[in-house]
Amino acid sequence: MTASPSLLELQSGFFDAIFGRSNAIERWVDGAGLEPAARLRIYRNAVASTQIEALRSAYPAALALVGEDFFDAAATRFRLRHPSTSGNLQDFGKAFPEFLANMPEAGALDYLADVARLDWLRQESALAADVAPLDGNAMHTTLAANPARLWLSLHPSLRLLSSQYAALAIWQYSQAPTSTGLKLDGSGQRVIVWRAGQQVAMAELDAASFVFVEALADHSDIDSAHMLALAADNDFDLAACLRSLIAQDLISAYCTGDNTDAIRNQACY
Amino acid sequence: MSDHRTKTAHPIPAAAGIGLRSPHIQRVLAERPVIPWLEVHSENFFAAGGVMLQVAEQLRVDYPLSFHGVGLSLGSADALDVRHLSILRGLVHRFEPGFVSDHICWGAIGGVHSNDLLPMPCTEDALDLMVERVQQVQDALGREFLVENVSSYLQFHDAPMSEWEFVAELVRRSGCGLLLDINNVYVNSINHGFDALTYLHAMPGRAVRELHLAGFTRKELAMPLLIDTHSAPVDAQVWALYAEAVRLFGAKPTLIEWDQDIPELEVLLAEASRAQAIADDCLAIPA
Numbered sequence: 219m220t221a222s223p224s225l226l227e228l229q230s231g232f233f234d235a236i237f238g239r240s241n242a243i244e245r246w247v248d249g250a251g252l253e254p255a256a257r258l259r260i261y262r263n264a265v266a267s268t269q270i271e272a273l274r275s276a277y278p279a280a281l282a283l284v285g286e287d288f289f290d291a292a293a294t295r296f297r298l299r300h301p302s303t304s305g306n307l308q309d310f311g312k313a314f315p316e317f318l319a320n321m322p323e324a325g326a327l328d329y330l331a332d333v334a335r336l337d338w339l340r341q342e343s344a345l346a347a348d349v350a351p352l353d354g355n356a357m358h359t360t361l362a363a364n365p366a367r368l369w370l371s372l373h374p375s376l377r378l379l380s381s382q383y384a385a386l387a388i389w390q391y392s393q394a395p396t397s398t399g400l401k402l403d404g405s406g407q408r409v410i411v412w413r414a415g416q417q418v419a420m421a422e423l424d425a426a427s428f429v430f431v432e433a434l435a436d437h438s439d440i441d442s443a444h445m446l447a448l449a450a451d452n453d454f455d456l457a458a459c460l461r462s463l464i465a466q467d468l469i470s471a472y473c474t475g476d477n478t479d480a481i482r483n484q485a486c487y
Numbered sequence: 488m489s490d491h492r493t494k495t496a497h498p499i500p501a502a503a504g505i506g507l508r509s510p511h512i513q514r515v516l517a518e519r520p521v522i523p524w525l526e527v528h529s530e531n532f533f534a535a536g537g538v539m540l541q542v543a544e545q546l547r548v549d550y551p552l553s554f555h556g557v558g559l560s561l562g563s564a565d566a567l568d569v570r571h572l573s574i575l576r577g578l579v580h581r582f583e584p585g586f587v588s589d590h591i592c593w594g595a596i597g598g599v600h601s602n603d604l605l606p607m608p609c610t611e612d613a614l615d616l617m618v619e620r621v622q623q624v625q626d627a628l629g630r631e632f633l634v635e636n637v638s639s640y641l642q643f644h645d646a647p648m649s650e651w652e653f654v655a656e657l658v659r660r661s662g663c664g665l666l667l668d669i670n671n672v673y674v675n676s677i678n679h680g681f682d683a684l685t686y687l688h689a690m691p692g693r694a695v696r697e698l699h700l701a702g703f704t705r706k707e708l709a710m711p712l713l714i715d716t717h718s719a720p721v722d723a724q725v726w727a728l729y730a731e732a733v734r735l736f737g738a739k740p741t742l743i744e745w746d747q748d749i750p751e752l753e754v755l756l757a758e759a760s761r762a763q764a765i766a767d768d769c770l771a772i773p774a
Contacts, residue, residue, distance in 0.1 A: 226596075228643065247642075268602050305568055344538065347535035348537070374535065374536065
């Protein structure tokens, strides 16, 4: 028998066994009445089951759409291809929607990946930072002074998804199916996800509002975002859109800048 | 070695509490039942914001809290996950829990995580590493850290130490506290064929801060293995071992853990009452 493995070799070999790559570690396992492989299998099964359960919990709509057997088979393949990289299971599975999108067996469910993306955005939103709500009166005073440029910071829990499928309607149906079924007209949906109080909320946005919020999230100032929104829809109502964002506490801060060197001379509130 | 005597606003009493899991959170917040203390899984609060942090703020008003981790992977041969540790430190500073703990195990290598509690070989090298890591954690947190013995389903050849020697030596050399899981001692005594009392008697009594109790399931292989599923009531043999632990170490904060097939809150509270009654009985002065 060769020299005892180092701790690093032992742990690497243990991972090879539980991720199904090699059983070389078996000779260092004391069977004590059982096959070493049977003892390693307990760990292999436990690790798989914990990680699959974490994906089930992060992807409730995807699970409901494909059923447990299909989901577990997909999760089993996924966790070997994209292993967990955190001791916190809430971090595990971000790449799962993309994996589903490229999974040949899921080809018939072309909307599945976007519904799964919504699952993940909901989890991100739920865990995002808290911020104190904005003082609306102070903002009105600042706006009255007519600053040259104005930037808005959106709430950390805000997420956006643009889907060519009715991802929101399908997500909602998957969690509360009705006997009448789901009637879709083939159009896509643009979805905003945020934390309202302590609950994750979702709503559909029109094309121009989506472009506007997306531009703000991308750090455009209001005028530039407004321009992009008008390009998407000439009838875009800036005031109405801002009012709904403020009403949902989705604007958490704002910055103003002067004409000459707007970005360097920002004042943030 | 630095001094890690812990100052906390919410000390954990030497009484029987329960592990609080998500199905019972709303009810506990709404009804605030009398429970001497609660333990939560640290990683469930690894969030920048949101509902779980609000839950912790509310719980700590009425209950002493213990933060029990499952993901630090103290025994990884390559590196300690400093990101994980830094998030834990943030939580500990914010909530000032009575205890902070994790396991004598490893779970990750090369940045890949199994998200499981894998057994350490009981070797000098592994012990040296664990001592260094526990000290690193205590220095980062600026307080005493508790380590817990885990259930295991295999042992490695060529291990010069018994598990109880490894645990006792780790606690002695690192100056940490011990979270002694009575169920895990029993499970391992069956799985590896040793006398559970030998294990208990080898524990450094003055470092025992907390005791864990839980239920296991039995797996019928060529020889039966006990699996630490936390899915059942505490076994009669484990209650007997608990009584022995109380006689050896005195009354200690004791916790009922139940993580799968979680029953009604009343069932957990009844298990905690039973633990309390056994501890009271063991320590009663004979008339």
